[in-house]
Amino acid sequence: MNIAQLFRDYFVKNGIGLGTFLLVAVLFWVVILIILPQLSMLDFSFRHHLPPPEMGGPKDTYTIEHYKYLVLGAPGADTSYNVVDLGVFGRTLLAAFFVTILDLILCYPLAYYLGQSKGGGFIRLLVLLLIIPYWINEILRAFAFRIIFGDSGLINEVMLTMGLISDPIDFIRANVALYAGLGYAYILLMIFPIYNVIESLDRNQIEAARDMGASWWRIHWRVVIPYAKPGISSGCTMVFMLSAGALAAPQILGGPSSLWFTQIIYQWFNTGGNWPRGAAFAVVLLVACIVIVLGMMRLFKVKIGDIGK
Amino acid sequence: MTKGVDVDLENVWIRFGDFVAVREANVNIKGGEFFSFLGPSGCGKTTILRSVSGFLEPSDGKVRIGGKDMAGIGPNKRPTALIFQNLALFPLMKVWENITFSMEVKGASKAERRKRADELLDMIALPDQGDKLPSELSGGQKQRVAIARALCAEPDVLLLDEPLSALDLKLRQHMRTELREIQQRVGITFIYITHDQGEALTMSDNVAVMRAGIIDQIGTGHSVYNDPATPFVASFVGENNVFRGKIKSIDGDMALVSTNRTGELLARIATSAQGKMNVGDSAMMFIRPEACNIAEDISPAANRFTARVKHEEFEGQIYNVFLEGAEGKEIKMSLVNVGKQRQSAEDNNLTLEYMPDQAVVLPAGELASE
Numbered sequence: 239m240n241i242a243q244l245f246r247d248y249f250v251k252n253g254i255g256l257g258t259f260l261l262v263a264v265l266f267w268v269v270i271l272i273i274l275p276q277l278s279m280l281d282f283s284f285r286h287h288l289p290p291p292e293m294g295g296p297k298d299t300y301t302i303e304h305y306k307y308l309v310l311g312a313p314g315a316d317t318s319y320n321v322v323d324l325g326v327f328g329r330t331l332l333a334a335f336f337v338t339i340l341d342l343i344l345c346y347p348l349a350y351y352l353g354q355s356k357g358g359g360f361i362r363l364l365v366l367l368l369i370i371p372y373w374i375n376e377i378l379r380a381f382a383f384r385i386i387f388g389d390s391g392l393i394n395e396v397m398l399t400m401g402l403i404s405d406p407i408d409f410i411r412a413n414v415a416l417y418a419g420l421g422y423a424y425i426l427l428m429i430f431p432i433y434n435v436i437e438s439l440d441r442n443q444i445e446a447a448r449d450m451g452a453s454w455w456r457i458h459w460r461v462v463i464p465y466a467k468p469g470i471s472s473g474c475t476m477v478f479m480l481s482a483g484a485l486a487a488p489q490i491l492g493g494p495s496s497l498w499f500t501q502i503i504y505q506w507f508n509t510g511g512n513w514p515r516g517a518a519f520a521v522v523l524l525v526a527c528i529v530i531v532l533g534m535m536r537l538f539k540v541k542i543g544d545i546g547k
Numbered sequence: 548m549t550k551g552v553d554v555d556l557e558n559v560w561i562r563f564g565d566f567v568a569v570r571e572a573n574v575n576i577k578g579g580e581f582f583s584f585l586g587p588s589g590c591g592k593t594t595i596l597r598s599v600s601g602f603l604e605p606s607d608g609k610v611r612i613g614g615k616d617m618a619g620i621g622p623n624k625r626p627t628a629l630i631f632q633n634l635a636l637f638p639l640m641k642v643w644e645n646i647t648f649s650m651e652v653k654g655a656s657k658a659e660r661r662k663r664a665d666e667l668l669d670m671i672a673l674p675d676q677g678d679k680l681p682s683e684l685s686g687g688q689k690q691r692v693a694i695a696r697a698l699c700a701e702p703d704v705l706l707l708d709e710p711l712s713a714l715d716l717k718l719r720q721h722m723r724t725e726l727r728e729i730q731q732r733v734g735i736t737f738i739y740i741t742h743d744q745g746e747a748l749t750m751s752d753n754v755a756v757m758r759a760g761i762i763d764q765i766g767t768g769h770s771v772y773n774d775p776a777t778p779f780v781a782s783f784v785g786e787n788n789v790f791r792g793k794i795k796s797i798d799g800d801m802a803l804v805s806t807n808r809t810g811e812l813l814a815r816i817a818t819s820a821q822g823k824m825n826v827g828d829s830a831m832m833f834i835r836p837e838a839c840n841i842a843e844d845i846s847p848a849a850n851r852f853t854a855r856v857k858h859e860e861f862e863g864q865i866y867n868v869f870l871e872g873a874e875g876k877e878i879k880m881s882l883v884n885v886g887k888q889r890q891s892a893e894d895n896n897l898t899l900e901y902m903p904d905q906a907v908v909l910p911a912g913e914l915a916s917e
Contacts, residue, residue: 440635442631442635443637445602445629445631446629446635446637447648449600449601449622449628449629450652450700451624451700453652456652460637460640460648460651461637464639465638465639
């Protein structure tokens with residue numbers, strides 16, 4: 239079928255009015271709100287950091303100096319590589335990966351339970367309980383975690399009173415609060431895709447596997463997880479991308495010695511006032527995340543079309 | 548192959564809260580037998596099957612397989628294999644992996660499993676289909692894969708939960724023969740759940756007819772059809788014309804029933820009711836459509852009755868004649884098409900006759916709802 243035919247069918251099916259609206263809305267969303275800003279960031283990242291009067295002048299040429307800076311550091315620095323920024327970059331990706339795994343481990347059993355129990359008021363209550371915390375804004379939630387995990391916070395106080403520890407544990411410095419906060423922030427994004435898929439899994443398949451002598455772990459390994467793979471990968475993708483790109487939680491909950499890569503980007507844009515460098519760093523983060531996600535999908539044999547299911 | 552073992556239900560009750568799904572079931576299924584539970588949907592037949600397979604523990608009573616009490620033994624530890632109504636093949640596993648899943652569970656090597664899968668695929672006449680996915684097979688082929696998967700575990704008892712209900716008529720009739728053949732070849736006990744009396748009668752050695760959690764009758768297809776134990780069985784298994792009335796006289800195992808509309812009718816008292824019925828009891832008399840015939844001699848007698856013809860239906864090998872019965876119900880008569888001109892005409896009165904020993908009298912009771 240050729241493109242013209244495709245468009246004709248589309249308009250016949252949806253009518254001129256609705257068809258035009260849908261097309262314009264989607265194009266506006268994709269082109270104006272996603273593609274163009276990203277392209278302008280990409281363009282920024284290849285330009286020199288110049289004072290405003292010189293922009294568009296003869297000095298405004300394309301360069302890869304900001305990418306070079308991320309890898310090699312400032313010219314004439316002590317080390318041959320930009321150890322600090324690259325270190326933060328690596329740690330951020332690793333931590334995002336860790337948060338994703340943590341969420342997966344927490345959410346899979348929960349999603350399985352929700353998906354396999356047939357409706358009922360109790361299940362609806364559980365889902366509601368999961369959603370309610372998201373009525374509270376992100377900053378407030380992050381500060382609440384700070385209070386819970388702080389030196390004189392709830393957890394330390396309880397453990398001190400019970401005599402489990404003699405000195406308070408610095409959860410903030412150990413980044414426990416950060417991982418907990420990030421993990422918590424994206425839990426729903428992990429639960430719902432998995433829940434959606436598992437809900438459509440025929441219960442008889444689980445019973446059939448049990449009938450043939452399969453243990454619980456084998457039922458999950460051979461029957462449930464392969465079936466839930468599209469949901470798991472779409473949950474993992476979202477949690478990983480959003481964790482790696484989170485800003486508020488690392489700002490509030492991160493330890494004093496640990497920066498998140500987004501914080502560096504933010505500093506370049508904001509305090510540093512160096513937009514091209516911030517843009518370059520952001521582009522690197524974006525590309526790295528996409529490469530990692532695509533690599534993982536290939537490793538676990540998930541097709542990109544499956545995720546939409 | 549393993550020889551089938553006995554399955555015994557001893558005074559089994561299954562309750563869900565206040566609801567009694569199965570009431571006092573006592574069944575003895577002999578090893579190597581093809582046994583069916585027949586009943587309308589919601590009668591508790593699947594619940595019984597689940598208690599045998601181990602997905603459900605009876606609230607009371609015992610389930611024994613091969614003489615061993617199964618209490619507390621999970622479905623993965625019982626010598627049973629279950630074929631689900633929707634088959635429940637694993638959609639993401641290849642056909643051969645599906646078939647040999649029970650061996651994979653036990654840790655058999657891939658080569659071993661492959662070999663066994665090929666044997667079973669030969670048995671179900673699907674050679675070289677092992678590398679397909681279930682979705683690439685037709686309904687009948689999936690059916691056979693499900694059977695092979697269940698047999699691969701070498702169970703002592705195979706449980707089948709209406710496995711043919713999703714197939715079309717022709718295939719269903721073909722699979723009946725095939726299932727029966729497989730059962731005779733492997734020699735294990737088959738327990739079959741169905742609401743289709745045709746399936747139950749053609750395949751089974753014995754049939755249990757169930758109604759609302761109660762087993763009304765257990766017997767061969769013949770005895771269930773010809774000598775029903777309750778009005779429910781008489782009306783559920785096959786078609787039947789029912790005549791309500793009171794017993795007028797009893798002579799040995801024959802009873803004369805006086806009905807309001809069709810006069811006095813003579814019939815045999817069902818075995819289960821013999822010696823239990825008295826003159827004056829309200830009774831139900833059943834005559835099968837194929838037991839009715841057009842009377843040659845018009846003089847009224849106890850095994851004749853007259854009714855007005857309402858309409859006719861030509862089915863090919865038989866004619867069905869519908870006559871006006873009591874309470875707005877129709878009386879159905881089936882005549883074998885022997886090429887003669889039709890003998891009834893609409894709105895005419897027609898006198899029918901029947902052999903009294905082909906009609907059955909039972910104490911009045913609940914009928915199967917249409």
